[in-house]
Amino acid sequence: xxxxxxxxxxxxxxxxxxxxxxxxxxxxxxxxxxxxxxxxxxxxxxxxxxxxxxxxxxxxxxxxxxxxxxxxxxxxxxxxxxxxxxxxxxxxxxxxxxxxxxxxxxxxxxxxxxxxxxxxxxxxxxxxxxxxxxxxxxxxxxxxxxxxxxxxxxxxxxxxxxxxxxxxxxxxxxxxxxxxxxxxxxxxxxxxxxxxxxxxxxxxxxxxxx
Amino acid sequence: xxxxxxxxxxxxxxxxxxxxxxxxxxxxxxxxxxxxxxxxxxxxxxxxxxxxxxxxxxxxxxxxxxxxxxxxxxxxxxxxxxxxxxxxxxxxxxxxxxxxxxxxxxxxxxxxxxxxxxxxxxxxxxxxxxxxxxxxxxxxxxxxxxxxxxxxxxxxxxxxxxxxxxxxxxxxxxxxxxxxxxxxxxxxxxxxxxxxxxxxxxxxxxxxxxxxxxxxxxxxxxxxxxxxxxxxxxxxxxxxxxxxxxxxxxxxxxxxxxxxxxxxxxxxxxxxxxxxxxxxxxxxxxxxxxxxxxxxxxxxxxxxxxxxxxxxxxxxxxxxxxxxxxxxxxxxxxxxxxxxxxxxxxxxxxxxxxxxxxxxxxxxxxxxxxxxxxxxxxxxxxxxxxxxxxxxxxxxxxxxxxxxxxxxxxxxxxxxxxxxxxxxxxxxxxxxxxxxxxxxxxxxxxxxxxxxxxxxxxxxxxxxxxxxxxxxxxxxxxxxxxxxxxxxxxxxxxxxxxxxxxxxxxxxxxxxxxxxxxxxxxxxxxxxxxxxxxxxxxxxxxxxxxxxxxxxxxxxxxxxxxxxxxxxxxxxxxxxxxxxxxxxxxxxxxxxxxxxxxxxxxxxxxxxxxxxxxxxxxxxxxxxxxxxxxxxxxxxxxxxxxxxxxxxxxxxxxxxxxxxxxxxxxxxxxxxxxxxxxxxxxxxxxxxxxxxxxxxxxxxxxxxxxxxxxxxxxxxxxxxxxxxxxxxxxxxxxxxxxxxxxxxxxxxxxxxxxxxxxxxxxxxxxxxxxxxxxx
Numbered sequence: 001x002x003x004x005x006x007x008x009x010x011x012x013x014x015x016x017x018x019x020x021x022x023x024x025x026x027x028x029x030x031x032x033x034x035x036x037x038x039x040x041x042x043x044x045x046x047x048x049x050x051x052x053x054x055x056x057x058x059x060x061x062x063x064x065x066x067x068x069x070x071x072x073x074x075x076x077x078x079x080x081x082x083x084x085x086x087x088x089x090x091x092x093x094x095x096x097x098x099x100x101x102x103x104x105x106x107x108x109x110x111x112x113x114x115x116x117x118x119x120x121x122x123x124x125x126x127x128x129x130x131x132x133x134x135x136x137x138x139x140x141x142x143x144x145x146x147x148x149x150x151x152x153x154x155x156x157x158x159x160x161x162x163x164x165x166x167x168x169x170x171x172x173x174x175x176x177x178x179x180x181x182x183x184x185x186x187x188x189x190x191x192x193x194x195x196x197x198x199x200x201x202x203x204x205x206x207x208x209x210x
Numbered sequence: 211x212x213x214x215x216x217x218x219x220x221x222x223x224x225x226x227x228x229x230x231x232x233x234x235x236x237x238x239x240x241x242x243x244x245x246x247x248x249x250x251x252x253x254x255x256x257x258x259x260x261x262x263x264x265x266x267x268x269x270x271x272x273x274x275x276x277x278x279x280x281x282x283x284x285x286x287x288x289x290x291x292x293x294x295x296x297x298x299x300x301x302x303x304x305x306x307x308x309x310x311x312x313x314x315x316x317x318x319x320x321x322x323x324x325x326x327x328x329x330x331x332x333x334x335x336x337x338x339x340x341x342x343x344x345x346x347x348x349x350x351x352x353x354x355x356x357x358x359x360x361x362x363x364x365x366x367x368x369x370x371x372x373x374x375x376x377x378x379x380x381x382x383x384x385x386x387x388x389x390x391x392x393x394x395x396x397x398x399x400x401x402x403x404x405x406x407x408x409x410x411x412x413x414x415x416x417x418x419x420x421x422x423x424x425x426x427x428x429x430x431x432x433x434x435x436x437x438x439x440x441x442x443x444x445x446x447x448x449x450x451x452x453x454x455x456x457x458x459x460x461x462x463x464x465x466x467x468x469x470x471x472x473x474x475x476x477x478x479x480x481x482x483x484x485x486x487x488x489x490x491x492x493x494x495x496x497x498x499x500x501x502x503x504x505x506x507x508x509x510x511x512x513x514x515x516x517x518x519x520x521x522x523x524x525x526x527x528x529x530x531x532x533x534x535x536x537x538x539x540x541x542x543x544x545x546x547x548x549x550x551x552x553x554x555x556x557x558x559x560x561x562x563x564x565x566x567x568x569x570x571x572x573x574x575x576x577x578x579x580x581x582x583x584x585x586x587x588x589x590x591x592x593x594x595x596x597x598x599x600x601x602x603x604x605x606x607x608x609x610x611x612x613x614x615x616x617x618x619x620x621x622x623x624x625x626x627x628x629x630x631x632x633x634x635x636x637x638x639x640x641x642x643x644x645x646x647x648x649x650x651x652x653x654x655x656x657x658x659x660x661x662x663x664x665x666x667x668x669x670x671x672x673x674x675x676x677x678x679x680x681x682x683x684x685x686x687x688x689x690x691x692x693x694x695x696x697x698x699x700x701x702x703x704x705x706x707x708x709x710x711x712x713x714x715x716x717x718x719x720x721x722x723x724x725x726x727x728x729x730x731x732x733x734x735x736x737x738x739x740x741x742x743x744x745x746x747x748x749x750x751x752x753x754x755x756x757x758x759x760x761x762x763x764x765x766x767x768x769x770x771x772x773x774x775x776x777x778x779x780x781x782x783x784x785x786x787x788x789x790x791x792x793x794x795x796x797x798x799x800x801x802x803x804x805x806x807x808x809x810x811x812x813x814x815x816x817x818x819x820x821x822x823x824x825x826x827x828x829x830x831x832x833x834x835x836x837x838x839x840x841x842x843x844x845x846x847x848x849x850x851x852x853x854x855x856x857x858x859x860x861x862x863x864x865x866x867x868x869x870x871x872x873x874x875x876x877x878x879x880x881x882x883x884x885x886x887x888x889x890x891x892x893x894x895x896x897x898x899x900x901x902x903x904x905x906x907x908x909x910x911x912x913x914x915x916x917x918x919x920x921x922x923x924x925x926x927x928x929x930x931x932x933x934x935x936x937x938x939x940x941x942x943x944x945x946x947x948x949x950x951x952x953x954x955x956x957x958x959x960x961x962x963x964x965x966x967x968x969x970x971x972x973x974x975x976x977x978x979x980x981x982x983x984x985x
Contacts, residue, residue: 077456077460078460081456081457081460084457085436085457088436088437088438088457092424092425092436092437092438092439093439093441094438094439094440094441094453095440095441095442095443096440096441096442096443096444104453104456106453116453116456117456118452118455118456118552119455119456119548120452120455120547120548120549120551120552121548121549121550121551122551123550123551123552123554125554125555125556126554126556126557126611127556127734127735149331149332149335150328150331150332151324151327151328151331152331177623177624180619180622180623181623183622184619184622184623199331202318202319202327202862203324203327203328203331205860205862206322206323206324206326206327206856207324
């Protein structure tokens with residue numbers, strides 16, 4: 001059943017492509033309407049319908065739909081961009097609606113919702129980054145640095161905790177990067193501990209000056 | 211030994227720096243022989259002075275040998291610098307290192323109670339970090355003025371026939387006056403380049419009448435001009451620019467960001483685009499120039515302040531492929547921008563942040579020191595304050611996000627991180643450098659609190675105020691100021707007066723930079739500074755009002771300094787007074803420049819619009835962290851008094867470095883004794899020619915003040931022989947014939963001689979009448 005539908009859709013899409021090339025725009029449009037109603041999740045159907053559509057609004061609607069289904073669909077971006085440019089020539093207004101990793105959703109001045117693909121690598125926004133596995137170890141390391149500045153005694157106690165955390169987290173099968181980070185925490189906590197000993201001695205002798 | 215080595219090194223540092231100030235920019239050749247001779251010359255002249263003042267021959271020889279080897283190492287390392295630069299850098303580094311060692315020993319072994327020690331330790335770390343940041347400034351200055359050979363200096367790019375890739379120039383605008391944007395767009399229309407588009411991206415401008423005219427201007431200027439208004443857009447300027455990337459012509463290979471108030475020269479693209487023929491070059495930056503820099507001291511000094519970055523910092527960074535992308539007047543490869551994921555919408559200095567991510571991927575950057583356009587500077591001091599707040603806040607955000615990538619171990623964690631050591635150094639120092647102003651405020655605070663507690667006769671002891679602790683930082687301060695003025699004069703070609711005005715323009719922003727540093731650390735998202743709103747009162751009053759915090763700090767510092775000296779006149783309170791007046795003058799520059807900026811404001815005749823985006827942060831609210839911190843510090847300071855201080859002279863204090871008195875440093879001490887901290891026993895009779903020196907002690911004097919001078923003769927102005935610290939006990943052998951205000955003739959604890967200490971600085975165990983009078 002599914003296969004039959006797929007082959008029917010492919011046939012229709014072939015037909016749309018052929019009709020468009022032949023300049024039979026109206027026929028191509030009618031066929032693409034059938035294709036999109038039979039396979040609403042097929043980006044190619046929406047793309048071909050956009051090519052056959054006569055109004056900018058419908059073109060944009062179809063391309064947006066195609067973007068939401070497959071933002072990386074070939075030729076989609078340049079087609080969409082030129083359609084948006086045509087729209088902006090009439091009304092240079094776009095309002096933000098929402099966005100995800102793949103595309104923006106914007107509203108035009110004529111209340112048309114358009115999906116615009118982001119043609120760039122996705123980078124997790126800094127503030128949305130998840131806490132890393134190594135965070136507890138780094139937290140204790142920070143505490144021990146602070147304690148070192150405040151006389152060292154606290155660092156003598158806190159640096160081993162940081163080292164212990166680093167060793168404990170090594171067992172949690174961390175990624176290569178995290179494993180290196182944990183080694184660094186371990187080494188730094190040892191250095192801090194070694195520095196903390198003479199500094200805390202200097203503090204403690206103040207309690208027994210004789 | 212350490213103290214004498216420190217003074218000797220400070221002498222070499224002074225000599226080498228002074229000679230650099232005279233010849234550093236003139237000597238345009240590098241030569242190993244000349245460098246060795248220069249190094250040897252500086253060391254020998256310094257030694258000559260030391261021999262006749264405070265030095266010991268053997269020590270001088272040893273320290274000189276070390277200094278020479280150290281100097282040789284830097285001569286080899288810094289092959290592209292001239293001799294004065296190489297020697298000055300080596301001597302600055304050596305003196306700083308020795309001073310840090312000295313202050314550590316002083317901190318570690320001074321007789322202090324535990325809380326005082328914790329403060330002393332914090333103060334030591336603070337001082338060490340400040341000195342390291344100062345070293346970075348010295349390096350940068352010498353690197354640009356004393357550099358003879360430039361490896362990445364490009365003055366003009368050769369055109370490549372047929373290479374004319376498409377450029378998309380993006381003009382972000384928010385609430386900009388239409389006449390200003392119009393000028394910018396008209397200048398872009400005149401670009402002498404055949405293949406470019408201009409995308410005007412207005413984001414979130416609330417009033418239609420402000421942004422609508424842009425559409426008409428773009429239509430008029432040609433089909434390659436496109437206008438776009440983005441409404442309710444998140445991410446501020448970076449958010450808008452990221453969306454603009456989707457609307458960029460797919461054929462475009464290069465993107466240029468142009469601020470809405472910049473007028474561009476026609477040759478901008480034709481001259482810069484050839485840089486991108488090298489596929490490794492990801493971005494090119496040129497200086498940002500300003501057209502409204504003349505007319506008054508404020509405008510000119512502000513202009514020079516901006517110029518400093520492009521004349522000193524950027525050329526130095528460019529030599530190590532470590533420049534920052536400063537946004538406007540720069541070009542960036544589109545594919546690289548897409549590769550790094552576009553502009554960071556979290557960071558308010560997204561351009562600089564992007565350049566770090568680009569360099570992390572191993573690409574090349576290029577700085578071409580030739581301006582191709584000019585923009586407008588802030589209209590008044592208030593505007594300058596807000597701009598500096600934004601820059602600093604952004605700098606701290608970058609540091610927070612990328613600190614790990616800048617650490618020495620960054621490559622182990624992320625092998626994809628291709629930042630070189632020099633790139634990491636420059637970006638790290640660039641971020642940490644902002645904290646200099648925080649430390650400066652802390653020093654001012656320590657000084658004010660110390661002086662106030664002193665006024666109320668309850669001195670708080672954090673660190674003994676030895677001569678070295680006062681003299682060496684004073685030497686550093688004076689020499690660094692001279693060096694800064696020298697760099698300004700050399701690179702910016704300004705008069706001494708303008709160099710001083712520019713220097714104070716930097717200082718005047720110390721408070722706002724401090725606020726931005728603190729806010730950068732505590733705030734998650736971008737904020738902008740909101741200064742007090744203008745009331746109905748005069749403009750002059752408003753100018754003072756926007757710098758009320760700086761004014762308050764400066765008045766407090768100066769007043770406390772004067773009171774400290776007025777109530778207790780001695781050389782220490784005098785030094786304290788001078789230091790506080792100096793600190794006060796740094797903050798006093800803010801209201802002064804704010805008043806001076808009124809002239810500019812009147813001449814410009816435009817009302818500044820709100821162009822800041824982000825969460826507003828009232829200055830008063832931003833300052834609350836400083837206030838809370840100050841209160842905590844005052845409270846903890848007060849606690850020091852309630853903890854018992856060491857009663858005697860603790861054992862550990864014997865490790866304290868022996869200090870030289872100013873008389874020894876200047877060579878007033880008799881030649882035979884000039885090398886030691888106290889005179890020898892053999893000399894004692896010479897002090898009191900007719901003295902009858904008793905051989906047995908008649909009492910014990912315990913020093914009750916922080917540190918007391920033990921002098922050659924029983925009077926205040928007499929030459930100092932040695933310092934005695936609080937709790938230290940000395941044998942009293944005799945006294946002078948003044949029964950009301952006696953001086954004790956005491957034996958120096960290490961048995962090296964005798965000296966006179968004033969009875970009021972001690973508590974005496976014994977009877978006055980039992981003590982023989984020494985005549």
